[in-house]
Amino acid sequence: xxxxxxxxxxxxxxxxxxxxxxxxxxxxxxxxxxxxxxxxxxxxxxxxxxxxxxxxxxxxxxxxxxxxxxxxxxxxxxxx
Amino acid sequence: xxxxxxxxxxxxxxxxxxxxxxxxxxxxxxxxxxxxxxxxxxxxxxxxxxxxxxxxxxxxxxxxxxxxxxxxxxxxxxxxxxxxxxxxxxxxxxxxxxxxxxxxxxxxxxxxxxxxxxxxxxxxxxxxxxxxxxxxxxxxxxxxxxxxxxxxxxxxxxxxxxxxxxxxxxxxxxxxxxxxxxxxxxxxxxxxxxxxxxxxxxxxxxxxxxxxxxxxxxxxxxxx
Numbered sequence: 001x002x003x004x005x006x007x008x009x010x011x012x013x014x015x016x017x018x019x020x021x022x023x024x025x026x027x028x029x030x031x032x033x034x035x036x037x038x039x040x041x042x043x044x045x046x047x048x049x050x051x052x053x054x055x056x057x058x059x060x061x062x063x064x065x066x067x068x069x070x071x072x073x074x075x076x077x078x079x080x
Numbered sequence: 081x082x083x084x085x086x087x088x089x090x091x092x093x094x095x096x097x098x099x100x101x102x103x104x105x106x107x108x109x110x111x112x113x114x115x116x117x118x119x120x121x122x123x124x125x126x127x128x129x130x131x132x133x134x135x136x137x138x139x140x141x142x143x144x145x146x147x148x149x150x151x152x153x154x155x156x157x158x159x160x161x162x163x164x165x166x167x168x169x170x171x172x173x174x175x176x177x178x179x180x181x182x183x184x185x186x187x188x189x190x191x192x193x194x195x196x197x198x199x200x201x202x203x204x205x206x207x208x209x210x211x212x213x214x215x216x217x218x219x220x221x222x223x224x225x226x227x228x229x230x231x232x233x234x235x236x237x238x239x240x241x242x243x244x245x246x247x248x249x250x251x252x253x254x255x256x257x258x259x260x261x262x263x264x265x266x267x268x269x270x271x272x273x274x275x276x277x278x279x280x281x282x283x284x285x286x287x288x289x290x291x292x293x294x295x296x297x298x299x300x301x302x303x304x
Contacts, residue, residue, distance in 0.1 A: 009183075013183070013228060014186070014259070016183075016184055016185070016186050016187070016188055016226075016259070017184065017188065020188055065137070065141060065142075065145070066137070068138055068141065068174065068181050070173075070180065070181040070228070070229070070230075071181045071183060071228055
């Protein structure tokens with residue numbers, strides 16, 4: 001089973017990379033961009049057929065390692 | 081006086097730290113991260129600077145699961161004194177031994193230069209040889225030194241006098257190189273036995289190299 005984890009800085013925590021990318025987009029004349037957030041994507045291949053168990057395990061992975069919940073939020077998507 | 085210095089794959093300040101403490105007369109030992117115990121004669125445990133595990137995922141994120149970290153947590157709980165410098169500070173926040181987190185510098189640049197710091201609180205073993213409002217000149221060298229803590233956490237740091245050092249200019253006016261909240265450069269835990277800072281006092285031990293302001297800081301630990 002493929003599991004996709006997205007990690008982003010929490011809303012309210014300044015995303016300097018997002019801001020820099022936003023400015024760069026404006027400098028190449030994309031003036032319709034109102035916000036940019038830069039995060040990271042972690043793709044896992046799990047030897048697991050039980051979706052519930054996969055979700056539980058991945059949540060623990062995020063809480064313990066994949067995200068720093070002091071500054072980051074995460075989303076988990078199970079791809080069939 | 082025995083100083084034990086942690087070494088992860090990618091640590092690169094362990095020998096500078098050893099040299100600094102040796103020059104102050106301490107016995108030193110470098111401890112590889114696979115160790116499962118902190119040597120029992122340790123008076124101070126230093127988590128040295130560098131790039132543990134190549135800073136992969138986040139600075140300090142993978143080091144917190146090294147075998148030695150279980151012993152480090154126990155050592156802290158038992159009141160042992162721990163100093164985290166730069167990447168060591170990042171490791172200690174990731175491990176939950178210090179509050180907050182270190183984000184990418186606001187400018188996105190790696191910053192490597194001398195920077196002035198103001199002593200905010202000296203009621204702790206680390207800074208007891210300095211006075212409040214003293215200004216020291218200490219090198220910084222980091223990419224992820226932008227200290228962040230949420231509003232309630234920040235309030236708690238102030239209430240418990242856990243903020244030890246802030247970035248400033250040579251006259252003591254606030255000057256913030258990396259975007260840290262309230263220009264915070266160094267903190268301690270509530271129990272005042274775990275210390276973390278981004279600047280490198282072990283690199284400021286000789287005037288001929290720019291500053292010896294680090295001596296007074298590191299010496300604080302030697303009289304314990």
